[in-house]
Amino acid sequence: MTYGSTTVLHGVNFEVARGEVVALLGPNGAGKSTTIEILEGFRMRSAGDVRVLGTDPALGDEAWRARLGVVLQSWRDHAKWPVRAFLAHYGSLYAPYSTERYARPRDVDELLDVVGLTDQAGRLVGQLSGGQRRRLDVAIGIVGRPEVLFLDEPTVGFDPEARQDFHGLVRRLAGTEGTTILLTTHDLDEAEKLADRIVILAKGRIVADATPQELIRQVENSAEVRWVQENEPFTTSTRTPTRFVRDLFERHGAAIDKLEVRRATLQDTYLAMVHAAETGRDDAGIAVLGGPRTGTQPIAEVSS
Numbered sequence: 001m002t003y004g005s006t007t008v009l010h011g012v013n014f015e016v017a018r019g020e021v022v023a024l025l026g027p028n029g030a031g032k033s034t035t036i037e038i039l040e041g042f043r044m045r046s047a048g049d050v051r052v053l054g055t056d057p058a059l060g061d062e063a064w065r066a067r068l069g070v071v072l073q074s075w076r077d078h079a080k081w082p083v084r085a086f087l088a089h090y091g092s093l094y095a096p097y098s099t100e101r102y103a104r105p106r107d108v109d110e111l112l113d114v115v116g117l118t119d120q121a122g123r124l125v126g127q128l129s130g131g132q133r134r135r136l137d138v139a140i141g142i143v144g145r146p147e148v149l150f151l152d153e154p155t156v157g158f159d160p161e162a163r164q165d166f167h168g169l170v171r172r173l174a175g176t177e178g179t180t181i182l183l184t185t186h187d188l189d190e191a192e193k194l195a196d197r198i199v200i201l202a203k204g205r206i207v208a209d210a211t212p213q214e215l216i217r218q219v220e221n222s223a224e225v226r227w228v229q230e231n232e233p234f235t236t237s238t239r240t241p242t243r244f245v246r247d248l249f250e251r252h253g254a255a256i257d258k259l260e261v262r263r264a265t266l267q268d269t270y271l272a273m274v275h276a277a278e279t280g281r282d283d284a285g286i287a288v289l290g291g292p293r294t295g296t297q298p299i300a301e302v303s304s
């Protein structure tokens with residue numbers, strides 16, 4: 001994908017199966033929003049093949065769009081509408097696309113309850129707090145009972161309780177209704193809690209595509225060793241800390257001071273992967289996982 005002459009996505013290939021929750025993680029400018037906007041059909045790609053629910057998003061019609069739910073990074077309009085009236089009006093646009101399996105739109109009172117906005121139902125959208133506004137964004141995203149839901153940094157501005165409620169909602173949508181969910185986040189804990197799979201993007205490339213358990217297994221095998229030698233601090237990541245420390249002492253003996261070995265965290269692993277991608281050096285010693293899962297029917301596919 002290019003903006004003018006700048007290429008911001010390179011060879012981004014992944015598939016998402018029905019009912020799967022996939023978290024797209026990466027630093028600012030990695031290409032998360034661009035990827036998600038291409039999938040939503042909001043942004044035209046410059047190259048590659050994309051299918052969402054079997055359709056190329058660049059050619060998706062209203063009936064296709066009605067099967068998607070979108071929560072953008074920031075939505076700051078509709079200020080003069082009362083919350084309930086707005087959701088009822090917006091939801092009515094989905095009524096022609098109701099099916100036996102996907103009753104559209106959702107009941108507005110149930111929806112208000114699900115996102116925790118019942119008490120704000122009569123207030124104007126413009127009078128909601130930041131977190132309440134974000135809850136409304138989520139309500140707008142799911143009022144049409146989407147088969148595929150895109151959430152761009154959905155929990156920014158949420159207090160811990162709202163965050164927990166939202167996590168419950170995502171699990172319910174995926175578990176009970178079989179909704180396929182692709183979300184972007186900067187929060188590794190959130191990705192670990194919510195996602196069946198984590199796709200890490202850095203500098204427009206996928207540097208990891210793994211289940212949280214697979215990522216954690218990598219972490220369990222790696223450690224960080226810190227020491228001071230001739231008053232200078234050193235840090236290294238290694239998968240074989242015992243051997244590393246033995247070699248260090250064999251080579252430098254008494255010159256080693258303040259030795260510390262600590263198990264790497266998921267955050268360390270993520271930062272090491274991103275650093276390796278950004279500097280072009282694979283010095284993290286951590287394998288990049290990849291490849292589509294087998295035995296699943298993709299609901300969304302991207303390749304370039």
Ligand SMILES: Nc1ncnc2c1ncn2[C@@H]1O[C@H](COP(=O)(O)OP(=O)(O)OP(=O)(O)O)[C@@H](O)[C@H]1O
Nearest residue numbers: 003004006008026027028029030031032033034035
């Ligand atoms: N409309 C645009 N025109 C030109 N360049 C753009 C445009 N939108 C995004 N970019 C560039 O594309 C790259 C990817 O941006 P994108 O918004 O997809 O990143 P992101 O991973 O979502 O970042 P963040 O975490 O900050 O939201 C960045 O280098 C950004 O500057």
